[in-house]
Each structure stands twice: as structure tokens, then as C-alpha cells.
Amino acid sequence: MDDERISLNLQVNGTAYHVDDAWYFETLLSVLRYRLGLTGTKQSCETGSCGACTVLLDGRPINSCVALAADVQGNVTTIEGYSPADGSLTPLQEALVAAGDVQCGYCLPGMVLAGSAFIADHPNATDDEVREGMCGNLCRCTAYGSLITGIREASKR
Template identity: 45%
Template sequence: MNEEDDKDAPNPRLRRRSLLTGAALGGAVGLLKPAAAQAPSTAEPQPLGDPRGALTVELLVNGENHRLQIDPRTTLLDALREHLGLTGTKRGCDHGQCGACTVHIDGRRVLSCLTLAAAVRGPVTTIEGLAHADGTLHPMQQAFIDCDAFQCGYCTPGQIMSAIACIGEGHAGSDAEIRESMSGNLCRCAAYPNIVAAVLQAKG
């Protein structure tokens, strides 16, 4: 091989370096591609509340019939607050652990944040439905006022709904029994002694 041929011959080291560099860059570009570009989805997104998937639900709330078009995943709590404007029922933990969202369905207390509106069977009573038409408060509402059974008041609607059920279920025989029956309703202000006193007064 003469000197001219040696100049034209490719450098083995250069070829190997170029090959490795090109492979690395190609792999990096592949990783940077969006997932949608690599695997295009044929499914059309269905946003929450899409009318194409809405259900027609009839709810009897505080003696009034309501016909709602709602997403199947709508909870009773959201139906009451967002669709009917009944904001007395409070959103607390949203996990069924604080009791702030307690309402009655057919006379029984339930946690509305864990209850699907589409699954409700029976009349619903919220804190707004307790007082009489002439403005007279329910005995339990009056007892909470008389016994100073609330401070910030956020948990009070759920406490009152549970307290009424506590008496109706026959669990208000003693302070200890009331505390046990009301243990699912948390009060951050710790007004528990006054809440027990209110239940005993309303029972009487």
C-alpha cells in the first residue's frame, strides 16, 4: 500500500467513535418523543360531567322532588351542594371518617360523601329540612344552641343529624352510650361534653 492509499483509508478508531455517538443520539431522541406520538390513542377522552354519559336521577330531598342530570360518579354530597345548592351539609375529609357530611336517607344516617346519588333509594333529609315551616327549630337544633354545643360550627350540621339518629336508634341511654354512638362525628373544637348534654336535653 502506497502513501496515497494510506491517506484515503478510513480510520478504524474514527468509524467506531462515530458509530457509538450516532447510536447514543438516536436512542436519546427516541426517549424524548411524547408517549402519544409513540402510541397514538384511538379512545376519545370523556371528561367528568360529559353529558353523553349523564344519568337522570330523581331525588326527594326535604320533601321536594328534584330531577337531575348528573355524572354517574356524582356523590350525594356533590348532588346536594353543587346541584341543589344545599350547602348546609359540609365536606370534611371526603373519606367517610369525620361525619361532617352526615344526612338521613329514609330516616337513617348515612355519609353522603361515600354515597352515590344514583344509588339513593328513599327520601333524603338534610340540616336544611329539620326546622318547621314557621321557623321553629328542631328540638336538637335548639338543644345545641342552649347547651353551647358548637364553636366554629363547621361540624355542627353533621353532629345534629347524627345526634337525631342516635336518639332514634335507641343509643342515648347514657353519656357513654351517646359518646360511642357519636364517635364517627369529629369536632376539632372538642365540644364533646356539650354535644352529649345537647343530646340528653333533646331526648328529654
């Protein structure tokens, strides 16, 4: 079993982490949540289908549940690193929670990070652009209306 264990180096939220005794097949999601304690990244589908585990790798959104931790090169930003240190909300986070109902909120960290990358590329986005660009992030509680509104408003320049 020992030959299945490896050491990893990861750059997460600007900090260099060294992880010993990880399984060689561990996902980035698993290392973030269960070895670094960064549980803001949510585990849900484990097949890259729902976007709840979205993190940014050098600013681009990826599904951390299907990224091999040992393969990851670059700077990882999780919701802990994205959120302002003073406990406030970014304009995108504020727009998402102001636009209507947050319900269970399990999708929200992934929605925020995917949304941040989306609005960087889509100033003044239309509803349909949001639908197409964000359809990889599932929400089971809402009908997406408030999420679409929030992301659209946050994209205004």
C-alpha cells in the first residue's frame, strides 16, 4: 500500500502546500477538502457533471472532482481565496444573494467561481449568454432565475 502513496506540492490561494501520504489517484477535490481542510469547495457528483466543486486554476474554472491532484500545475483559487478576507462579499457574491432566493446554497461556491470567470469574459452579458456559459453548474432548489439575474447584473461594466 505504501507504494500507492505520494507527496504533492500545490499552490492554493497564494500559499504553497506540501502534502505527504496522499493516494496517487486522489482528486484535487479530495486533497483540498480532506487534506487541506478547504471545505468551501463542494463535493457532489464526482463525475464533472454539476460544477459544485468548481475552482479556478490560473483563473480558469475547472471541476476539481475530475482533476488528478498529482497533475495540477498552477495556482489554484478556491472560494476561501476568492472571498474577501474581511468577511464581506464581492460584487458578484452580493449580486447573487441579492437577486432572489438562496435556498440550500450547496451550489453557490461553485456558481460564484464559475461566474467570476464567466463575467470576466462576458461584459454586459445577456440572459441567454449566462444560460449557455453557466449551464455546467447545476442548482436543484431554484429555477435559476435569481442566479441568472445575479450573474447578468454582476457582468455590467
